[in-house]
Amino acid sequence: MSRLAIAIAALLWFAPTVDAQQVGVLTHDATLHSGPSSSSAKVGVLQTGDAVTLVGNGHRTGYLRVRTQNEEVGWVYERYVTIVDPTELHAPAPAHTFSAGAPALAAGPGDFDSCPDSGNAKLRNVRALNRLKNRSAQPQDVDIDSSVTLAAMLAPSTNDSGRFGDGKAAEITGYVFRVIPGGHFETTNCEKGDPIHRDTHIELTTSPTDTVEIRRVIVEVTPRWRAAALQDSVEWSTATLQQTLEGHWAKVRGWLMFDSEHKAQSENTRPGGDGNWRATAWEIHPITALTIISQP
The missing domain is CATH 2.40.50.140 (Nucleic acid-binding proteins)
Incomplete structure (x- = not known):
């Protein structure tokens, strides 16, 4: 499966209901901005083939408001986004060899890789x-x-x-x-x-x-x-x-x-x-x- 198909399949596996959000795919590397302007602060970077969800009421001249797979929300050039029909990329769930359940060992208390259970928060x-x-x-x-x-x-x-x-x-x-x-x-x-x-x-x-x-x-x-x-x-x-x-x-x-x-x-x-x-x-x-x- 292509990177494009994988990205969309990861974002939306099955056909959406009528109320589901639209899905788009990046056709060009792009910057994610905090507002609908190239002068707005940079929020992140998107790559060709990345799948995004369009956020409601998020269309301005030349820009779309989107949510990335990392849950970042921002604005991207509209010309770099192609709206797709996820049903065209529908595929059955892959066969799995997943063995899960409760690990026999509990997670260790205290620090994990030098990070305390309170993290590094100040508040x-x-x-x-x-x-x-x-x-x-x-x-x-x-x-x-x-x-x-x-x-x-x-x-x-x-x-x-x-x-x-x-x-x-x-x-x-x-x-x-x-x-x-x-x-x-x-x-x-x-x-x-x-x-x-x-x-x-x-x-x-x-x-x-x-x-x-x-x-x-x-x-x-x-x-x-x-x-x-x-x-x-x-x-x-x-x-x-x-x-x-x-x-x-x-x-x-x-x-x-x-x-x-x-x-x-x-x-x-x-x-x-x-x-x-x-x-x-x-x-x-x-x-x-x-x-x-x-x-x-």
Whole structure:
């Protein structure tokens, strides 16, 4: 499969519903700007063949507002983007040899590659949030909140942050719509940007056709748990999970966490927000067990 096809397949595996966002592909290397002008600040760089999602109300003369596969949002020259029909690139999910589940070894507590569980954040509340993201203990059955399902996490709420508890864990089942690298240079990982030290974002939906961004729940593999899985001969790298998980149903187990850093991009906490790309700020983060299953 070509790089172009792979990029689009990774972005949108199945045909979208009527409400799904449009997809474009870069036909030329381009700069991602903070505004619809070449004089606006540089947000990132896009390469030929990169797939992007068009953001609503994001068309200005000569520019399109897009979201990249790394969840960066910005403006790019319209002439460098070709709108595509993802159904033309539909392919069945690849055969997999993925063996998953809970690593026999828990992630080690304390520092990981010289990065403490609080990361390198300066603000106290961010350090506390990072400690939740970097939890190393395996949740026990008594820790599981059985009321938490994918449907429950997707349900609209006027008090989203208070619905669940970040001292509890959950086990949910969903369709793996997309797997992408986590953010560049996050404080939780001491701003290390290489693949080994970046989280893996897994987007869960209720079905292959339920593709609207604001109906997705984010669950994350952290570098600590990736390393623990590897010690148990289980490969949780972003690249492997893209190849083995996308287009499959999966059961995910791990710790609940309300990621307050993404309240402004979540439909439940900012209804109708132009930049929303998820349903809720609640996540399973970190994932401690991951299993491919048959369609429920």
